[in-house]
Amino acid sequence: MHSVSEENYIKTIYHLQDGKSLVSTNDIAGGMNTKASSVTDMLKKLADKNLAEYIPYKGTRLTQNGINCATQIIRKHRLWEVFLVEKLDFSWDEVHEVAEQLEHIQSRKLIDELDKLLEYPKYDPHGDPIPDAQGNYEKTAKTAISKLEKGQSGVLAGVHDTSTRFLQYLDKHQIELGTQIQLLELEAFDGSCLIKTDLKELHISKTIADNLYLKVL
Amino acid sequence: MHSVSEENYIKTIYHLQDGKSLVSTNDIAGGMNTKASSVTDMLKKLADKNLAEYIPYKGTRLTQNGINCATQIIRKHRLWEVFLVEKLDFSWDEVHEVAEQLEHIQSRKLIDELDKLLEYPKYDPHGDPIPDAQGNYEKTAKTAISKLEKGQSGVLAGVHDTSTRFLQYLDKHQIELGTQIQLLELEAFDGSCLIKTDLKELHISKTIADNLYLKVL
DNA sequence: TTACATTTTTAGACAAGGCTAAAATTTAAT
DNA sequence: ATTAAATTTTAGCCTTGTCTAAAAATGTAA
Structure with a gap:
C-alpha cells in the first residue's frame, strides 16, 4: 500500500x-x-x-486518511511490542527497534490474529494504549511528574522516551508501570525534583521528570 | 546488514x-x-x-558467505511459517507471502526466541526442514511422485510449489503432509499418473506429480 | 521598518534497483 | 565452419528517497 x-x-x-x-x-x-x-x-x-x-x-x-493510516501503524507497533515482551521474553527496553521493523509488515489477518493470540491487550509495555481494529483507543489523562504540584501522587502510567538508556535507568531504580510515585519537592531553579516510591526516595532531573507520566490519584 | x-x-x-x-x-x-x-x-x-x-x-x-546468509534467511522464513500456522491459525496456503516479508526482519534475538517459543520445530508446514541457529539442517531424501516406479509407495514429506492454488488443490483432495500415497499407474505419454491415498484413487497431471515429494517406504 | 536570523523550499546531484533497446558472447544447427 | 538463435551484458534512462548548497520566505529586534 x-x-x-x-x-x-x-x-x-x-x-x-x-x-x-x-x-x-x-x-x-x-x-x-x-x-x-x-x-x-x-x-x-x-x-x-x-x-x-x-x-x-x-x-x-x-488528513483523516493519514490519521487512519497512522493509527493502524501504531496498532501494529504496540501489538508487536506486547508480543515480544509476553511471548518472546524481551524486556521493555529491547522491543522498540524490532517493533519498528515489524510494524511495516502488511497483512490484515496477521495483525488481527496476533491481537487474538495476545488476548486483545489494551496497553503496550510502556503503558501506551493500543488502538483496536477500527483505530479507536482511549487517551487516558496522564501528567508528567514535572507538571505536578508538590505533594501530589499517582501511579506510573506511561513513559515519553522509550530509549534503551532511559528504560534501563528506570529498571535500575526499580521504577516500572504501576509504581506509585509521590512528588515531594520541586526545585524551581532547574526543574529537578525529589520523588518517593514504595521503596525509596530519589532525586531526578527535569529531563527524567518530563518523561514520566502518572495517572494522578 | x-x-x-x-x-x-x-x-x-x-x-x-x-x-x-x-x-x-x-x-x-x-x-x-x-x-x-x-x-x-x-x-x-x-x-x-x-x-x-x-x-x-x-x-x-x-560463496560460503552467501550460503550462510541464505540458510539464515531460510531458517527465518520457515520458523515464521510454523509460527503463523501453529500460533495464528493460518492455513498452509496462506503463510508464504507473509513469511516472505517477515524473513527480512533483522534481529538475532527475535528469531532465537521464536525458535524457543515454537519448541525448536524440525520442519515447516510444507515439510521442508528448518536450519538450526548454526545453519545446519538435514536434507532428507525425498522423491517426486513422477520419479517413482509403478507400485512404489511413500508418505507425503514435502511439496515443491507452495502457491495458494496448488495447496488448496491438495486440501480439496484431502492430501496433506504424512498422507500415504501409492503410485498405481504412470502414463508414459504425458507423464500423468494414477495414485491411491488412504481415502481414494486420483488421477493427477505430471505437473502435480512433479510437485509432490514422498519419503519412500 | 529596515536588517538580520531562522525556517523552508528549490535546484541539482547521487545511490539503489529496476527497465528497454542495442551490442556482445555463447550455443546450436545446418 | 558459418550462420542463426539464444543468452548475457552494456548503455542509457526512470523512480524513490536522500543529500548539499543556494535562494526564497518568514519572523524578530532594534
Missing part, C-alpha cells in the same frame, strides 16, 4: 501533531533524523496521495 | 543452485520476476560484497 518511508513520515507527523494544528517541516526532520529538504519532498508526495495537507512555509497536518 | 533485495537474490540463487555448479542469469531472472539485465547488475554487487562468485556469460554460485 504505502512505502516504509511514507509510513515512517506519517507516524512521525501523527506523534508531533498532538494538539497543534500544524506540524513544522523542521520538527519532522528532527524527529526522523533527516534534513528539512528531504521532508519537503516527501510532504508533497503525501499531499498528492491525500494523506496530508501541506501548506508551504506554514506546516502540515494529516 | 544486507538489503531486502540482496537477500531475495541470495535466497533465489540458493534454491536454484541445488546440485548445479553454476546458476544462469536467466534462471535467476525467471525465479524473481525481473529482467536479466537487472540480475546482471545485482550479481556484480553480490560479487563485490563477497556473497557470490560471478563469471560473466557463464553463471553464478554463492
Whole structure:
C-alpha cells in the first residue's frame, strides 16, 4: 500500500501533531533524523496521495486518511511490542527497534490474529494504549511528574522516551508501570525534583521528570 | 546488514543452485520476476560484497558467505511459517507471502526466541526442514511422485510449489503432509499418473506429480 | 521598518534497483 | 565452419528517497 518511508513520515507527523494544528517541516526532520529538504519532498508526495495537507512555509497536518493510516501503524507497533515482551521474553527496553521493523509488515489477518493470540491487550509495555481494529483507543489523562504540584501522587502510567538508556535507568531504580510515585519537592531553579516510591526516595532531573507520566490519584 | 533485495537474490540463487555448479542469469531472472539485465547488475554487487562468485556469460554460485546468509534467511522464513500456522491459525496456503516479508526482519534475538517459543520445530508446514541457529539442517531424501516406479509407495514429506492454488488443490483432495500415497499407474505419454491415498484413487497431471515429494517406504 | 536570523523550499546531484533497446558472447544447427 | 538463435551484458534512462548548497520566505529586534 504505502512505502516504509511514507509510513515512517506519517507516524512521525501523527506523534508531533498532538494538539497543534500544524506540524513544522523542521520538527519532522528532527524527529526522523533527516534534513528539512528531504521532508519537503516527501510532504508533497503525501499531499498528492491525500494523506496530508501541506501548506508551504506554514506546516502540515494529516488528513483523516493519514490519521487512519497512522493509527493502524501504531496498532501494529504496540501489538508487536506486547508480543515480544509476553511471548518472546524481551524486556521493555529491547522491543522498540524490532517493533519498528515489524510494524511495516502488511497483512490484515496477521495483525488481527496476533491481537487474538495476545488476548486483545489494551496497553503496550510502556503503558501506551493500543488502538483496536477500527483505530479507536482511549487517551487516558496522564501528567508528567514535572507538571505536578508538590505533594501530589499517582501511579506510573506511561513513559515519553522509550530509549534503551532511559528504560534501563528506570529498571535500575526499580521504577516500572504501576509504581506509585509521590512528588515531594520541586526545585524551581532547574526543574529537578525529589520523588518517593514504595521503596525509596530519589532525586531526578527535569529531563527524567518530563518523561514520566502518572495517572494522578 | 544486507538489503531486502540482496537477500531475495541470495535466497533465489540458493534454491536454484541445488546440485548445479553454476546458476544462469536467466534462471535467476525467471525465479524473481525481473529482467536479466537487472540480475546482471545485482550479481556484480553480490560479487563485490563477497556473497557470490560471478563469471560473466557463464553463471553464478554463492560463496560460503552467501550460503550462510541464505540458510539464515531460510531458517527465518520457515520458523515464521510454523509460527503463523501453529500460533495464528493460518492455513498452509496462506503463510508464504507473509513469511516472505517477515524473513527480512533483522534481529538475532527475535528469531532465537521464536525458535524457543515454537519448541525448536524440525520442519515447516510444507515439510521442508528448518536450519538450526548454526545453519545446519538435514536434507532428507525425498522423491517426486513422477520419479517413482509403478507400485512404489511413500508418505507425503514435502511439496515443491507452495502457491495458494496448488495447496488448496491438495486440501480439496484431502492430501496433506504424512498422507500415504501409492503410485498405481504412470502414463508414459504425458507423464500423468494414477495414485491411491488412504481415502481414494486420483488421477493427477505430471505437473502435480512433479510437485509432490514422498519419503519412500 | 529596515536588517538580520531562522525556517523552508528549490535546484541539482547521487545511490539503489529496476527497465528497454542495442551490442556482445555463447550455443546450436545446418 | 558459418550462420542463426539464444543468452548475457552494456548503455542509457526512470523512480524513490536522500543529500548539499543556494535562494526564497518568514519572523524578530532594534
